Amino acid sequence: MSESSRKILSDNNVSITNPRILVLEALMESQNPQTIDDLQNRLGDRVAKSTLYRVLGDLKKINVLHEFTSPDNTTVVELLLQDSDHHHHLFCSDCGEIIDVGLSNEFEQLLSAEIKKIERKFNFQINDHRVEMFGTCTDQCSNCK
Amino acid sequence: MSESSRKILSDNNVSITNPRILVLEALMESQNPQTIDDLQNRLGDRVAKSTLYRVLGDLKKINVLHEFTSPDNTTVVELLLQDSDHHHHLFCSDCGEIIDVGLSNEFEQLLSAEIKKIERKFNFQINDHRVEMFGTCTDQCSNCK
DNA sequence: ACAATAAATGAGAATAAGTCTCATTTATTT
DNA sequence: AAATAAATGAGACTTATTCTCATTTATTGT
Numbered sequence: 001m002s003e004s005s006r007k008i009l010s011d012n013n014v015s016i017t018n019p020r021i022l023v024l025e026a027l028m029e030s031q032n033p034q035t036i037d038d039l040q041n042r043l044g045d046r047v048a049k050s051t052l053y054r055v056l057g058d059l060k061k062i063n064v065l066h067e068f069t070s071p072d073n074t075t076v077v078e079l080l081l082q083d084s085d086h087h088h089h090l091f092c093s094d095c096g097e098i099i100d101v102g103l104s105n106e107f108e109q110l111l112s113a114e115i116k117k118i119e120r121k122f123n124f125q126i127n128d129h130r131v132e133m134f135g136t137c138t139d140q141c142s143n144c145k
Numbered sequence: 146m147s148e149s150s151r152k153i154l155s156d157n158n159v160s161i162t163n164p165r166i167l168v169l170e171a172l173m174e175s176q177n178p179q180t181i182d183d184l185q186n187r188l189g190d191r192v193a194k195s196t197l198y199r200v201l202g203d204l205k206k207i208n209v210l211h212e213f214t215s216p217d218n219t220t221v222v223e224l225l226l227q228d229s230d231h232h233h234h235l236f237c238s239d240c241g242e243i244i245d246v247g248l249s250n251e252f253e254q255l256l257s258a259e260i261k262k263i264e265r266k267f268n269f270q271i272n273d274h275r276v277e278m279f280g281t282c283t284d285q286c287s288n289c290k
Numbered sequence: 291a292c293a294a295t296a297a298a299t300g301a302g303a304a305t306a307a308g309t310c311t312c313a314t315t316t317a318t319t320t
Numbered sequence: 321a322a323a324t325a326a327a328t329g330a331g332a333c334t335t336a337t338t339c340t341c342a343t344t345t346a347t348t349g350t
Contacts (some may be wrong), residue, residue: 034269050302075218096301107255123282123283136272
């Protein structure tokens with residue numbers, strides 16, 4: 001555990017410090033998206049707020065952390081160590097839950113083709129994409145009864 | 146112009162007031178996504194900041210305005226009067242430009258099929274989706290030279 | 291292992307987006 | 321035109337994020 005957080009840092013030429021290890025470990029506790037608040041609560045006073053934001057910035061810079069905004073405008077953050085972890089998100093507007101979803105290869109391939117068309121049309125270089133789906137979890141999620 | 150903004154309001158049982166007309170007209174000046182700052186500058190002191198936010202909330206409630214967050218965390222807002230205006234967004238990380246893009250019917254159909262699968266798998270009711278693409282506009286955009 | 295140097299941290303101040311309050315104005319209904 | 325209800329403006333307030341700077345911690349060369 002602690003090894004692999006150290007490895008992430010050294011592999012990316014980022015100095016190994018306690019706050020960075022603690023934040024990485026907190027992020028690894030769940031592979032699902034987490035709010036800053038979650039993290040802060042989990043870390044308590046072991047990492048200062050300013051340091052937490054700085055470390056998250058560092059992790060984004062070395063490309064192991066993705067950040068996005070949920071429909072209720074909360075910033076959400078998720079470790080993404082491998083390109084093969086590519087996935088999308090499903091948002092429940094009732095309980096705020098965010099679920100990781102994979103889409104089929106067939107779909108991803110067609111999307112790649114569409115993206116190539118868009119690149120040509122707008123003379124863009126596209127390096128990432130994201131599909132977001134919004135709805136309500138009809139009954140059985142842990143938060144909505 | 147002014148007629149159609151009034152029509153939008155009356156069609157949705159929202160009382161017709163000057164700030165609402167002014168905000169709608171500012172939104173209609175460009176069919177592209179706009180930041181709150183854009184709007185505020187354009188409106189000057191004709192609409193108070195608190196009123197601007199309230200009116201934008203009203204327009205979201207009657208479903209003629211979509212709001213989202215760009216990768217640099219700016220809130221962006223866009224009129225969407227017809228379901229047939231369905232489209233997606235392309236973000237330039239150099240200049241911040243946001244471009245509306247349509248994807249092919251073939252793609253949208255396959256995405257609908259994927260969404261049905263996701264609905265079943267997670268017992269969700271999905272009512273909206275969004276494809277976001279990120280990259281850089283390689284040369285000719287108005288902001289990047 | 292030990293200085294010297296550079297980088298990262300903690301604490302809290304500063305900033306900025308968005309919300310809230312409440313007295314006044316404007317729309318709507320009769 | 322009066323009465324009622326709703327919307328507005330102005331600015332205070334809240335809260336997420338960034339910034340500053342003195343102190344601590346990591347790294348590098350010897």
